[in-house]
Amino acid sequence: MAQETVVKRSPSKEKFVRFQFAIRLFVLVLFLGWMFNWIMKPTNTYTKRWLPRYRAKTNNSTYFGSKGAYLLMYTFPVLLVATLGCVYLHIAKKLNDSNTKSCNAKKRKETIWKRPVLIKGPLGIVSGTELAFFLMFVVLLVWSYTASVRYSFATITPKLAAKDGDKVWEEKLESASLRLGVVGNICLAFLFFPVARGSCLLPLLGLTSESSIKYHIWIGHIAMILFTSHGICFIIYWTVTHQISQMLEWNKNDISNVAGEISLLFGLFLWIATIPRIRRKFFELFFYTHHFYILFMVFFIFHVGISYTCIMLPGFYLFLVDRYLRFLQSRRHVRLVSARVSPCEAIELNFSKSHGLTYNPTSVMFINVPSISKLQWHPFTVTSNSNLEKEKLSVVIKSEGTWTRKLHHLLSTPSTIDRLAVSVEGPYGPASTNYLRHDTLVMVSGGSGITPFISIVRELIYLKTTFKCKTPKVVLICAFKNSSSLSMLDLILPISGTPYDISDLELQIEAYITRDQELKEDGPVHPKTMWFKPNPSDAPIHAILASVASATFLWNKAHIAKETNQIQNMEGTTPTVSPNSMVYNVDRELESLPYHSLIHATNVHYGVRPDLRKILFEHKEASVGVFASGPKIMRQDVAAICSSSLAENLHFESISFSW
Incomplete structure (x- = not known):
C-alpha cells in the first residue's frame, strides 16, 4: 500500500497564513466601516454633522474636489479591499498548492449555519449563513427607508407645504417617493459585485461568480421593485399636483427626470425578460435584453449626477474592469x-x-x-x-x-x-x-x-x-x-x-x-x-x-x-x-x-x-461531503435530506450553473 505523504507546515507557510489572516482582519474592519456609513446615512447625525465636515475638508482639496466626500466614504474603501483581495488570492493559491502537496488536510466540522435551511421557494436552496445575510440586507433597506422618511416627515409642516402650494400629504408623497429611489441606489451599489467573474472580492468570502449569481438575482428584483415604485409614485405626485410637465424636464445641473424615466424603461425591459418562463423559453431574448444594463446605467448617471453616482460606483467600476479584461482575453481565437x-x-x-x-x-x-x-x-x-x-x-x-x-x-x-x-x-x-x-x-x-x-x-x-x-x-x-x-x-x-x-x-x-x-x-x-x-x-x-x-x-x-x-x-x-x-x-x-x-x-x-435517502443515510463516516448537480428538483431533494437532524455528518453543497 502506498504511504501517505505528510509535510509539516514550514515557517514560510506559517508566515503566509498569518499574512492571509491579517488581510482578512483588515478587510473585515474596512467592510464594517463601509457598512457603518450605509447605516448612518439616513440619520441627522450623518447629514448635518458628518457629511458637512467631510465636504469642508475635501471640497478645497486639489485631488478630490466636490466629489471627495463620497469618494472617500464609499468608493475608496471598496477599491482598497479589491486591491487587498488580489494579494489574498495570490497567497491563497500558494497555500492551496502547498496543501495539495502535503496531503495533510484537516477535518473541519461544518457549522449549522452552512446547512440548508430553505429548500424550496423563490430564494432557492439557501443556507443559514446566506439567509442571515439576506435578512440583514433587507433590514438595512427597511432601516434606511423608514429612518430617512421619519426624519423627512418631521420637517414637513402645514405652513411649509402651503408655502410650496402643496398639501401635507402631497409633500410627504414626494418625500417618500424620493427615498424609494435613494434606497434603490443601495441595491445598485451591491448589484454588480456577484457578476464580476474574475472578482478578487468574492474569494474573500469563499464565493465564486457562478455560486453568487443568485445574489445578483435577489438584489436585482429588489432594486427594480424600488425603482419602479419610485417612478410610479412620482408620476402620481406630479399628476395630483398638476405638474405632469415635470416628466419632460432634463436638468443638466440637478436631477434629470427624463433620464430617470428612460433608465427605468430599459430596466423594466431587462427585468421582464428575466421572468423564469420567458428566460427558459426565449433565452436569446433574455440574453440580448440583459445588455440594456449599459443604457440603464448611462441614463441613471444622467439622472442622479456624478456626485451621487460615486455611492454605487465601486461595484460597477470593478465590473467594468472585469469586463474589459474578459474582452482582452476573448479577442483572439483559441486553439x-x-x-x-x-x-x-x-x-x-x-x-x-x-x-x-x-x-x-x-x-x-x-x-x-x-x-x-x-x-x-x-x-x-x-x-x-x-x-x-x-x-x-x-x-x-x-x-x-x-x-x-x-x-x-x-x-x-x-x-x-x-x-x-x-x-x-x-x-x-x-x-x-x-x-x-x-x-x-x-x-x-x-x-x-x-x-x-x-x-x-x-x-x-x-x-x-x-x-x-x-x-x-x-x-x-x-x-x-x-x-x-x-x-x-x-x-x-x-x-x-x-x-x-x-x-x-x-x-x-x-x-x-x-x-x-x-x-x-x-x-x-x-x-x-x-x-x-x-x-x-x-x-x-x-x-x-x-x-x-x-x-x-x-x-x-x-x-x-x-x-x-x-x-x-x-x-x-x-x-x-x-x-x-x-x-x-x-x-x-x-x-x-x-x-x-x-x-x-x-x-x-x-x-x-x-433512493437518495437510503443511499445517503448508509454513510456513517464522520465527514461526508454531499455534492448535487443537475435538475432543480433533484438538488432540492438532496438538500432536504442533508438538512435533516439525522444527517449531521452530511455536508451539502449545490453546484448549479443555471441562470
Whole structure:
C-alpha cells in the first residue's frame, strides 16, 4: 500500500497564513466601516454633522474636489479591499498548492449555519449563513427607508407645504417617493459585485461568480421593485399636483427626470425578460435584453449626477474592469485540438492551454463559436485537471438547447470541417478546494450535471497518482434518461497520453437509467474523436490578465505569441487514422487498464430512480461531503435530506450553473 505523504507546515507557510489572516482582519474592519456609513446615512447625525465636515475638508482639496466626500466614504474603501483581495488570492493559491502537496488536510466540522435551511421557494436552496445575510440586507433597506422618511416627515409642516402650494400629504408623497429611489441606489451599489467573474472580492468570502449569481438575482428584483415604485409614485405626485410637465424636464445641473424615466424603461425591459418562463423559453431574448444594463446605467448617471453616482460606483467600476479584461482575453481565437462526440449527443472540446494556466475543479469557462452566433457566450464546466493535463483544457457540452444542438450538428458531420474558430473567457472557479477534508464524497448528478464531478474525480486521480495521498472514498450517483447517456461515463477518463492511474482510487459509480429497461445499442457505444488542423492565428488558452492596463496586455503579447508558436510546433503532427479521415474511435484507450477499472467500478440500474435517502443515510463516516448537480428538483431533494437532524455528518453543497 502506498504511504501517505505528510509535510509539516514550514515557517514560510506559517508566515503566509498569518499574512492571509491579517488581510482578512483588515478587510473585515474596512467592510464594517463601509457598512457603518450605509447605516448612518439616513440619520441627522450623518447629514448635518458628518457629511458637512467631510465636504469642508475635501471640497478645497486639489485631488478630490466636490466629489471627495463620497469618494472617500464609499468608493475608496471598496477599491482598497479589491486591491487587498488580489494579494489574498495570490497567497491563497500558494497555500492551496502547498496543501495539495502535503496531503495533510484537516477535518473541519461544518457549522449549522452552512446547512440548508430553505429548500424550496423563490430564494432557492439557501443556507443559514446566506439567509442571515439576506435578512440583514433587507433590514438595512427597511432601516434606511423608514429612518430617512421619519426624519423627512418631521420637517414637513402645514405652513411649509402651503408655502410650496402643496398639501401635507402631497409633500410627504414626494418625500417618500424620493427615498424609494435613494434606497434603490443601495441595491445598485451591491448589484454588480456577484457578476464580476474574475472578482478578487468574492474569494474573500469563499464565493465564486457562478455560486453568487443568485445574489445578483435577489438584489436585482429588489432594486427594480424600488425603482419602479419610485417612478410610479412620482408620476402620481406630479399628476395630483398638476405638474405632469415635470416628466419632460432634463436638468443638466440637478436631477434629470427624463433620464430617470428612460433608465427605468430599459430596466423594466431587462427585468421582464428575466421572468423564469420567458428566460427558459426565449433565452436569446433574455440574453440580448440583459445588455440594456449599459443604457440603464448611462441614463441613471444622467439622472442622479456624478456626485451621487460615486455611492454605487465601486461595484460597477470593478465590473467594468472585469469586463474589459474578459474582452482582452476573448479577442483572439483559441486553439481547438480535438472533439470527442458521444452517442448521447454530448461533446468534449479539448483546447490547447499554456502551462502557466491553472484552475481548480468545478471551474467554468464561457465559450463563443462565431460560426453559430457572434454574440452568444455560454458557460460550460471544465472537466480537465490543470495539473494532470498540463497542455489541454477540456469542457463537456450536452446538446440540449438551440445553440448546443447547432454545435453538435456541426461536429457530428466531420467531413465538412477541419477547423473550428472558438473564443473563450475564463476559466473561473473557486480560489481553493480541499476534498481531502472529507472521509467520503457522495456526488449526486442528473443528466449533464455529471460534468463538474468529472473534474473532481480527475483531481483525486492526480492527488493519488502524483502525491500518493489518502483520498476519500468516492460514490458517484448519476441518473440518466436513456442508456445511450452511459457514454458520458467514458469522459471521466482523461484524454489519451495523460499519465494517471484510476485503479487505486476508491471509486464506486451507481448509474440509474430511468426510461430504458435494458441496454439499447442502436449505434456506436463509445465516443468518437475528431482532430482539428492547427492554425497559425489560434492561440492556447491563457489566464485572464491580473492587471487593468492595456500596456500590460501589449507587453505580454510577444510572450503569448512565442508560446503559441512553440505549442503549435509541438502539435503540428496531429494524429489521424488515415490521410483521408479526421475521425477515429479511441479503441486503444478503451482497451486500456483504466477503462477496465472504470467498468468494474460501475453498476447500472435500469428502469428505477435512486433512493437518495437510503443511499445517503448508509454513510456513517464522520465527514461526508454531499455534492448535487443537475435538475432543480433533484438538488432540492438532496438538500432536504442533508438538512435533516439525522444527517449531521452530511455536508451539502449545490453546484448549479443555471441562470
